Amino acid sequence: MKTERSAGLHDQAKKLIPGGVNSPVRAFKSVGGVPRYFEKGSGAYVWDADGNRYIDYVLSWGPLILGHAHPDVLASLNDAATRGTSFGAPTHLETELAQLVVELVPSVEMVRFVNSGTEATMSALRLARAFTGRDKIVKFAGCYHGHADMLLVQAGSGVATLGLPDSPGVPEGATADTIVIPFNDLEAVEQVFAKWSDRVAAVIVEPIAGNMGLVKGSPEFLHGLQTMCRDHGSLFILDEVMTGFRVAIGGAQAFYGLDPDLTCLGKVIGGGLPVGAYAGKAEVMQTVAPVGPMYQAGTLSGNPLAMSAGLAALRALTEGDLFATISANTAKLVKGVVESGQEFNIPLQTGNAGTMFGVYFLAGAGADIVDFDTAKRYADTERYARYFHAMLERGVYFAPSQFEAGFVSSAHTEEDIDFSLKAIREFMEAERGI
Numbered sequence: 032m033k034t035e036r037s038a039g040l041h042d043q044a045k046k047l048i049p050g051g052v053n054s055p056v057r058a059f060k061s062v063g064g065v066p067r068y069f070e071k072g073s074g075a076y077v078w079d080a081d082g083n084r085y086i087d088y089v090l091s092w093g094p095l096i097l098g099h100a101h102p103d104v105l106a107s108l109n110d111a112a113t114r115g116t117s118f119g120a121p122t123h124l125e126t127e128l129a130q131l132v133v134e135l136v137p138s139v140e141m142v143r144f145v146n147s148g149t150e151a152t153m154s155a156l157r158l159a160r161a162f163t164g165r166d167k168i169v170k171f172a173g174c175y176h177g178h179a180d181m182l183l184v185q186a187g188s189g190v191a192t193l194g195l196p197d198s199p200g201v202p203e204g205a206t207a208d209t210i211v212i213p214f215n216d217l218e219a220v221e222q223v224f225a226k227w228s229d230r231v232a233a234v235i236v237e238p239i240a241g242n243m244g245l246v247k248g249s250p251e252f253l254h255g256l257q258t259m260c261r262d263h264g265s266l267f268i269l270d271e272v273m274t275g276f277r278v279a280i281g282g283a284q285a286f287y288g289l290d291p292d293l294t295c296l297g298k299v300i301g302g303g304l305p306v307g308a309y310a311g312k313a314e315v316m317q318t319v320a321p322v323g324p325m326y327q328a329g330t331l332s333g334n335p336l337a338m339s340a341g342l343a344a345l346r347a348l349t350e351g352d353l354f355a356t357i358s359a360n361t362a363k364l365v366k367g368v369v370e371s372g373q374e375f376n377i378p379l380q381t382g383n384a385g386t387m388f389g390v391y392f393l394a395g396a397g398a399d400i401v402d403f404d405t406a407k408r409y410a411d412t413e414r415y416a417r418y419f420h421a422m423l424e425r426g427v428y429f430a431p432s433q434f435e436a437g438f439v440s441s442a443h444t445e446e447d448i449d450f451s452l453k454a455i456r457e458f459m460e461a462e463r464g465i
């Protein structure tokens with residue numbers, strides 16, 4: 032496969048942009064090889080600078096649930112752009128998208144738009160601290176909520192101990208109130224509340240983790256979390272930046288029947304443009320300036336381009352049985368992966384929920400990945416890297432890291448799924464016995 036132009040573009044980019052990329056995962060560090068520089072996307076496909084076409088299962092890390100350059104999204108963008116790209120003043124478009132989010136996401140009564148998932152979670156946690164008057168926040172190892180200082184934190188020495196910075200440049204003070212515990216571990220949550228009870232402002236969780244590979248929160252864990260937050264006057268925050276409108280139209284909270292105080296959204300609601308949102312119960316959201324005292328702002332928050340693209344995407348997504356079709360294709364893909372793994376005795380753990388999925392190659396049979404520790408212990412990242420490149424060579428683009436999730440769009444046809452499964456089966460056959 033020719034990659035000269037991507038390689039040349041990467042050499043050029045590295046001189047001007049750290050690692051040649053504007054987000055680390057794009058540099059292919061964990062899988063090796065030449066990062067692909069894309070030049071065009073249409074439907075389920077992307078083309079790189081060397082003219083290679085790929086079936087895209089990254090979809091810009093989730094946003095493009097209708098595929099690339101969907102006509103409805105383009106039409107709405109063109110229409111909005113001709114009337115100006117940003118006003119720094121309210122428009123009816125923000126109200127329309129907020130109304131749609133309130134209608135679709137069960138727990139949400141009010142919405143504030145921002146420009147990224149990071150901003151959404153950072154603001155939601157500030158809001159929880161403002162609303163409760165408490166400082167401690169609880170997150171789970173392996174869950175990623177963006178790169179705000181207080182969230183770049185690794186677990187403390189013991190369960191329920193305070194977190195330690197997980198990146199240079201993050202001062203100890205920034206993570207001193209962040210507690211990191213194992214995902215899917217309700218006992219650890221009980222220990223946190225036993226120790227910090229009325230000092231916990233909020234617990235934030237990815238209901239289905241998509242940033243350690245795909246690991247589902249168990250219903251007992253998630254409902255137990257919600258109950259303990261209620262019992263201790265802490266806010267229950269679902270980070271649905273990835274799962275929102277992907278696991279179900281109403282997000283993971285609809286899938287599990289949860290009722291969080293706040294929900295963080297992003298990706299799909301921007302239709303491919305930069306959007307994030309934090310949303311939830313009106314009683315809590317009223318704390319946000321200018322109504323309440325908690326400050327948060329943004330020059331381009333709610334801009335007409337992003338609002339138009341998000342509206343077009345969500346309206347198209349909720350038409351007919353489109354969502355069910357994407358989910359069925361996702362399940363078909365995962366079923367085929369499982370069957371190939373069984374046929375050639377390749378140990379795997381897979382997961383799918385709605386229109387997102389995950390595939391772990393396991394270092395041995397019998398492993399069960401339920402949290403970040405087991406993911407790091409059991410995942411065979413070398414085989415995943417071979418898989419990634421074998422697929423790339425065959426024109427199928429999966430996430431360039433074992434610890435990410437995959438996504439399907441309404442543009443992926445059954446033929447695309449079958450083509451992908453044929454490539455996957457060829458890889459599994461070649462890996463037999465390695």
Ligand code: KE4
Nearest residue numbers: 054092147148149175176177242270272273
């Ligand atoms: P952004 O700031 O990247 O828009 O969103 C941060 C974020 C928050 N919460 C969840 C659950 C997320 O998955 C993300 C971002 N997801 C990654 C994918 N692992 C974005 C890809 C990247 O960082 O380049």
